Amino acid sequence: MVNSYYYNGNQYIPSSGGDWNKGYLIAGAVSAGIMGTLPLFGKPFERQLAKEHTQNYLYKDAFLNSLKVSGLDRKGVRIIPMQYSKIPDSYSSGQNAAYFPKEKLVKINTDKISIAGFHELGHAMNDLTGKFGKILSKLRYPGIIAAGWMGTVALFSRSKPKEAPRNGFDYVKDNCGKIAFASLLPMVVEEGMASYKGIKLARKTGLAEPLIQNMKKLYKKALLTYIGKAVATGLAVGSASMIMDKFTRPQKIETPQYYLF
Ligand SMILES: [Zn+2]
DSSP states (O other), X not given: OOSOEEETTEEEEOOOHHHHHHHHHHHHHHHHHHHTTHHHHHHHHHHHHHHHGGGTHHHHHHHHHHHHHXXXXXXXXXXXXXXXXXXXXXXXXXXXXXXXXXXXXXXXXXXXXXXXXXXXXXXXXXXXXXXXXXXHHHHXXXXXXXXXXHHHHTTSOOOSOTTSOOOHHHHHHHTHHHHHHHHHHHHHHHHHHHHHHHHHXXXXXXXXXXXXXXXXXXXXXXXXXXXHHHHHHHHHHHHHHHHHHHHHSOEEEOOOGGXXX
């Protein structure tokens, strides 16, 4: 046996650099495959958002009005109508809208997707009123970064035998998929809260109930894309970790019973 060693009375063969390479290639292919399913989660939302352009006029006045109704204008929040922007991007074309907490700005094409604006004002409310929403909104970007790191941690080799005592980093390595998923939960919950508050605000502004129902449909599809992101990331990192464990964990050599006598 080449290079084998004993730990706790058991014989182990450590992994080689070649084992790590094989694991890395397979882990990379499997996680890319899982992340490749992400557009499927986003499609229903994108489709409805594109359709909403034609009935924007039903939502526009209520949306512009809702800034006052919410009281966010007195907190310094402003709406930037991106159709007047000279820079062509996803905001000016009406494929995307966003709230920027530092600048307290909602960037949105109000001639195309005012329906999405209530949700963005929901983000502003999360950020500026109420503690829980503020904490979640502060955790959002660190969470995304942490999930990215878990993808790297998954690819570390597992040099200790399964039976060896674990330290903190071993724990992180063994649970990186779950940690990646959990790191993205603040984002998912904050998105859900922004939609909930946005719908409430639309009602308060006096938007008709059928329009509210249509808005709810769109917001559910938007949430699905975020849930998909968290689930796919957790699964991709978790599978990569399992594969690296299989390839790089020292292999225990089972000693046949009769050798002991
Ligand atoms: Zn959002």
